[in-house]
Amino acid sequence: MIRRVMFYLNKSKPGVYKTAECCAALCFGYGLQPCFFSEDVGELCARFPHILEGSMVLDAPETGKIDMIFVFGGDGTMLRALDSYVDRDIPMLGVNLGRMGFLLETEPSELDVAIAGIARGEYDVERRMMLHVQGMCGGRRIEAYATNEVSVSRGLSQRMIALDAFAGDKLVDHYIADGLVLASPTGSTAYSLSAGGPIVAPDVQCFVLNPICPHSLQSRPIVLSPDEQVRLRINMKEMREGIQLSVDGQAISGMRNREEICISRSAHDALLVRFGKERNYYSLLKEKLSQWSL
Numbered sequence: 001m002i003r004r005v006m007f008y009l010n011k012s013k014p015g016v017y018k019t020a021e022c023c024a025a026l027c028f029g030y031g032l033q034p035c036f037f038s039e040d041v042g043e044l045c046a047r048f049p050h051i052l053e054g055s056m057v058l059d060a061p062e063t064g065k066i067d068m069i070f071v072f073g074g075d076g077t078m079l080r081a082l083d084s085y086v087d088r089d090i091p092m093l094g095v096n097l098g099r100m101g102f103l104l105e106t107e108p109s110e111l112d113v114a115i116a117g118i119a120r121g122e123y124d125v126e127r128r129m130m131l132h133v134q135g136m137c138g139g140r141r142i143e144a145y146a147t148n149e150v151s152v153s154r155g156l157s158q159r160m161i162a163l164d165a166f167a168g169d170k171l172v173d174h175y176i177a178d179g180l181v182l183a184s185p186t187g188s189t190a191y192s193l194s195a196g197g198p199i200v201a202p203d204v205q206c207f208v209l210n211p212i213c214p215h216s217l218q219s220r221p222i223v224l225s226p227d228e229q230v231r232l233r234i235n236m237k238e239m240r241e242g243i244q245l246s247v248d249g250q251a252i253s254g255m256r257n258r259e260e261i262c263i264s265r266s267a268h269d270a271l272l273v274r275f276g277k278e279r280n281y282y283s284l285l286k287e288k289l290s291q292w293s294l
Contacts, residue, residue: 001121002067002121003067004034005033005068005069005070005118006061007023007072009072010073013097013098017043017044017047019095019111020051020072021048023115024055032118034051035065041057063089066090067090067091069090069091074096074097074100074104075101075103075104076249079248080248082145083146089268089271093273094272095108096108106275114275127271128186128202128269128270129186130146130184131146131150132145132265133262135260142261144247145268146247146263148187149187149192151182151246152179155242155254156242161176161240163235164235167229167230168229172222177212177213181195181208181210182208182209182230183210185202187248188200190249191249205226205265208223209224209230226265229263231261232261232263234259239257243256
């Protein structure tokens with residue numbers, strides 16, 4: 001049973017505070033308690049002084065206290081929420097205030113129906129495979145989760161870089177390229193697709209290892225088992241500055257020669273709230289990808 005829902009707000013989106021205020025009122029009406037991040041309280045109180053009456057304030061969502069997270073924004077907002085809090089195993093409902101809304105389930109105009117369904121328990125939870133990355137980068141240990149992909153690229157350098165990719169203990173290839181992308185099925189329609197990789201249905205469990213602008217025509221995307229640990233190692237004859245590790249499009253750290261990262265399937269899946277309407281992934285794919293040409 002859902003009792004408390006936490007609001008994750010992309011504060012740069014027009015109308016996000018008004019949408020949050022309307023959503024909070026709907027939650028109270030259906031017997032759900034809204035919860036807000038402490039960093040958002042000042043702005044919310046300035047705009048809607050009554051909004052915190054009966055609400056809860058936390059620094060971050062806590063398992064056992066929060067039953068669901070409402071994510072207000074676009075796909076990038078959902079990626080940040082998942083990457084930050086997937087280890088809490090709390091379902092997330094995406095409220096689309098962006099353009100694509102590939103991962104998001106509902107529009108602001110549909111919130112009344114959505115919250116009523118949640119209060120009655122009339123919703124499903126779709127599981128999406130996540131990536132877990134760890135290793136040494138720039139002389140320091142890093143660890144992160146990724147919904148879409150992990151990439152190592154040449155950054156601002158104008159020259160290609162050299163990397164070795166391993167699946168378990170086996171060398172997959174030595175790549176000379178602008179970089180490498182390791183994508184999840186969800187991420188197969190993101191950076192990996194732009195780099196010429198295949199589209200993978202979200203319920204197919206795999207990794208897609210995809211070179212970015214490789215020097216050799218023999219270097220092609222490869223689909224790997226998610227049970228393998230994939231290692232990406234910088235292997236340059238002459239090291240240069242600027243090699244960049246990114247997670248879901250966000251720069252994480254520079255990398256030095258011989259440093260490597262290990263990517264494995266996360267023990268935590270993304271938990272996305274879905275409603276009972278019929279879903280055709282392929283129709284959605286066609287609709288969303290057609291927007292890229294606009």
